[in-house]
Amino acid sequence: MTKVDIYDTLLRDGTQAEDVNFTVKDKVRLAEAFCDFGIRFIEGGWPGSNPRDIEFFKAIKKSSAPIDSIAAFGSTRRAKRSCETDENLQALLEAEVPNLTIFGKTWDLHVREALKLSPEENLELIHSSVSYLKSKVDRVFYDAEHFFDGYKANREYAIKTLFAAKEAGADCLVLCDTNGGTLPDSLVEIIEDVKKHVGTYPLGIHCHNDSDCAVANSTLAVKHGITQVQGTMNGYGERCGNANLASVIPNLQLKYGFECVPAANLKKLRVLSRLVNELGNLKHNIHQPYVGRSAFAHKGGVHVSAIMKNSRTYEHIEPELVGNTQRVLVSDLSGKSNLIYKAKDFGLDIDSNDPAITGVVEKLKELENKGFQYEGAEASFELLMRKAMGRFEPFFDSLNFRVIDEMRDKSDSTVAEATVMIEVQGETEHTAATGNGPVNALDNAIRKALSRFYPNLNGMTLADYKVRILTTGTGTQALTRVLIESKDDNDTWGTVGVAHNIIEASYQALIDSIEYKLLKDRENAQNT
Amino acid sequence: MTKVDIYDTLLRDGTQAEDVNFTVKDKVRLAEAFCDFGIRFIEGGWPGSNPRDIEFFKAIKKSSAPIDSIAAFGSTRRAKRSCETDENLQALLEAEVPNLTIFGKTWDLHVREALKLSPEENLELIHSSVSYLKSKVDRVFYDAEHFFDGYKANREYAIKTLFAAKEAGADCLVLCDTNGGTLPDSLVEIIEDVKKHVGTYPLGIHCHNDSDCAVANSTLAVKHGITQVQGTMNGYGERCGNANLASVIPNLQLKYGFECVPAANLKKLRVLSRLVNELGNLKHNIHQPYVGRSAFAHKGGVHVSAIMKNSRTYEHIEPELVGNTQRVLVSDLSGKSNLIYKAKDFGLDIDSNDPAITGVVEKLKELENKGFQYEGAEASFELLMRKAMGRFEPFFDSLNFRVIDEMRDKSDSTVAEATVMIEVQGETEHTAATGNGPVNALDNAIRKALSRFYPNLNGMTLADYKVRILTTGTGTQALTRVLIESKDDNDTWGTVGVAHNIIEASYQALIDSIEYKLLKDRENAQNT
DSSP: OOBBEEEOOOOOOOSTTHHHHHHHHHHHHHHHHHHHTSSEEEEOOHHHHHHHHHHHHHHHSSSOOGGGGGGEEEOOOOTTGGGGGOOHHHHHTOOSEEEEEEEEEOOOHIIIIOOOOOHHHHHHHHHHHHHHHHHTTEEEEEETTTHHHHHHHHHHHHHHHHHHHHHTTTTTEEEEETTOOOOHHHHHHHHHHHHHHHTTTTTEEEEETTTTHHHHHHHHHTTOOOEEEEEEGGGGGGGTOOBBHHHHHHIIIIIIISSSOOOGGGHHHHHHHHHHHHHHOOOOTTTTTTTSTTTTEOOSSHHHHHHHGGGGOOOOOGGGTTTOOOOOOOOOOOOOOHHHHHHTTTTTOOOTEEEEEEEHHHHHHHHTTTTTTTTTTTTHHHHHHHHHHHHOOOOOOEEEEEEEEHHHTTTTEEEEEEEEEEEETTTEEEEEESSSHHHHHHHHHHHHHHHTOOOGGGEEEEEEEEEOOTTTTTTGSSSSEEEEEEOOOSSSEEEEEESHHHHHHHHHHHHHHHHHHHHHHHHHHHHH | BBBEEEEEOOTTTGGGGOOOOOOHHHHHHHHHHHHEEEOOOEEEEEETTTTTHHHHHHHHGSSSSSSGGGEEEEEOOOOTSSSGGGGGHHHHHHTTTSSSEEEEEHHHHHHHIIIIIOOOHHHHHHHHHHHHHHHHHHEEEEEETTHHHHHOOHHHHHHHHHHHHHHHTEEEEEEHHHHHHOHHHHHHHHHHHHHHHHHTTEEEEEBHHHSOOHHHHHHHHHHTTEEEEEEEGGGSSSOOOOOOOOHHIIIIIIIIIBBBSOGGGGHHHHHHHHHHHHHTOOOOTTTTTTTSSTTEOOOHHHHHHHHHHHHGGEEEEEEGTTOOEESSSSOOHHHHHOOOOOHHHOOOOOOTTTTTHHHHHHHHHHHTTTTTTTTTEEEEEEEEHHHHHHHHOSSSSEEEEEEEEEETOSSSSSSEEEEEEEEEEEEEEEEEEEESSHHHHHHHHHHHHHHTGGGGGGGEEEEEEEEEEEEEEEEGGOOOOEEEEOOOOOOOOEEEEESSSSSHHHHHHHHHHHHHHHHHHHHHHHHO
């Protein structure tokens, strides 16, 4: 298998995204995880631009990440400095890593308007900077900034800039679509033309996603002879992001047969993608190709009955290859086949001829008519099935609740107070709590009532809360659906509630969420 | 300019995404907006599969959307039925729209394993179904499901299925990458081969995004002669989604010079993209190409100083072309011009030299930091501007409120009761009311307090109520934004409220809604 060098710049270009930030500690942890996964180069930062990045290059040397994988990023020297006195180049050397990546200007517009230099002066900057660094470290990669735009504006000059870096000994000439405006056909054409000029010299690609083509462009570039792919895990980066390596890697490895990471590691892809989000406090994109929670989720009834016969019918790869799994969603678009699949998924041994399943189907229809919906609320669905099949032993019985929201004297902050009465293990608990809003107050009061009996509830938190108004057109009288996502150390689960009263809907979803936690903990205790 | 037919299937394929659901009313509103934008065909649903879609096709006829743009979706007939007795085909005809799209099997694996038919029987299903429908309506589009996978498995048979549809009179043969596994180079190769066989017959493309290449594939397909592009606004769809039309359209129109929508409409793209999310209660993807809030946002210092000299240096297109704007994240220069832009957009008469505008800018920044947002809440924005500029005379003063939600004895229906104290025309009104939920109770109590003084409030009703959780990750403590739509005989207006407490946020939006009604009625009375 032909090898391709994957170069991740999440820790530098990725952090230029509006909502992306990592602590030094997180950056080190991510670098270790990327190395472990088999990514060849990890760009850790731009030591000349901020102190956090300088700290990173100190910390990484005490980590488990092999230093041979770590790269630092910077620009060519300034026009009025020598290489020896240029702060940026010196900061790169002070990072003390064997791989340095520097970017230079390709586009004559930039040379004129941003640098205010002559075209020849710029060529000299590139040559001297690359050559100086190459005399000091193992590898120097040259990022030809705005290569494709520069090529379109002045082809001859753009190619000259590549030659300046090549002649200075750059280990790879990386063609950058900095503004992300290049479409695949012209990208491929330009790569082919560059190859004619530079011959069999190592070329790289660095794409941005402004035309929604970064993954396609990077994938095609390798097919056309590029050997280094720069991108970011999950595609984070300035503006619309960089080429998403979580898509590029499986495209190249599973579909074209290139080796980006050791074959056995590919199944860690999903976990790695989620780690990036967890550390960055970013929401998982459920629709993300290959690694998203919905990437192999089937909702339409036609699809479900087909995949039960043969997964290939609606799945482009086996989800397990990237650490993902097939899922079947239950909704009014789906039929009995979805239900049986789900039951099996929950470990409920159910036969398609079991008379109990008719009861479940009917209960489900009744609830769906009321506005219930179980996409994203699989925990509620499992509880529903177990209850309808008589396979649920209750943990407590909720008797009543009251929530008061009060604003006094035109004050800005409303007070919310909840009281609940719950029967649990023969005792009646009557508790009260305040909260940041009515649902938070209710949540606090329920936990207060139950935690004496079930201390494991302290290990559970609410991760997300969504509200949806179902029947529009009737204003504040409308039916309300609440979705709650909860988590503990091992798991994440969703529950749902539906009522005219938003507080009642929230209460239902909260209760389901707690019942599910208690159920799973009981099952785990029984299995060990 | 060569025209390309854009075909949006958000209302059908889009709703097969795990988290996407629209009410019938929202579907109609979106269809109207798509038509208005200039999308040629809008697929409204699959009438044979669920009652909600049947309702849509009834409702759409009473809307402003021209029926010539509306399409219904379904499958070829079942093997054991004639066209006349096939429920699916009959449901398509009952939709009473001039465009019908039916899908048939291309891939011999599906024919064998899912349909359990012989290859010849499948060809006959396609031919008879297309031919039957074509005798009844203006246009029949044939979706060749799994075309690319089918072609790879059995090229000869895949092409035969196209001929079956072509000979039956299909108006367009749509090549579907149903599983989304096809990469651009093989997609283009296959399209070229198909063209050799079918000649200059109209071809369409329908891509899914499982390899993160749906936009690139759709864009390239048009370059290679495809004339109908099926996709969804914002890319929602089963699993990883469909080709994102909010990227495909500007790619084709701005970069290749095809005409997808009238040139003047393209600048409505961003608003349209946001409308889809607002109605679907879906989070805006800030990094979305072309339309995302970050798509032209510059964070890196190098980038910022360059774009201040020349925007082209780091922007692939002018953001205004798609209704977006440049943003600078380091030093925010956009405040005042943004505001004047918005004010003009809302038709509010404001002079850019008015000294009061500085106060408005500050108030607006403060509120936007708190999570306020005025898309869909123009009435609140107008009130905000008037108040900040001292151009608002209050109608009443709200002093305090209290809402109680109570569930007793495990009953199904929670009771909601609200009390409010409002000062109006020198009197203090203290009223109480119940309601279907806490916000409805509050609404009833406020009206009860005010209607003696302002009987015109009886002519106003709440048309819609939406709740959105702003800061996810903190569960039920999160910040809540409430959007309320109100109407009277002449007008419809939106208001917003933001608070940790959902009841407080609703209260703010309710009060704004009433103040706006009173303001407009006073203005109208003064003008007549």
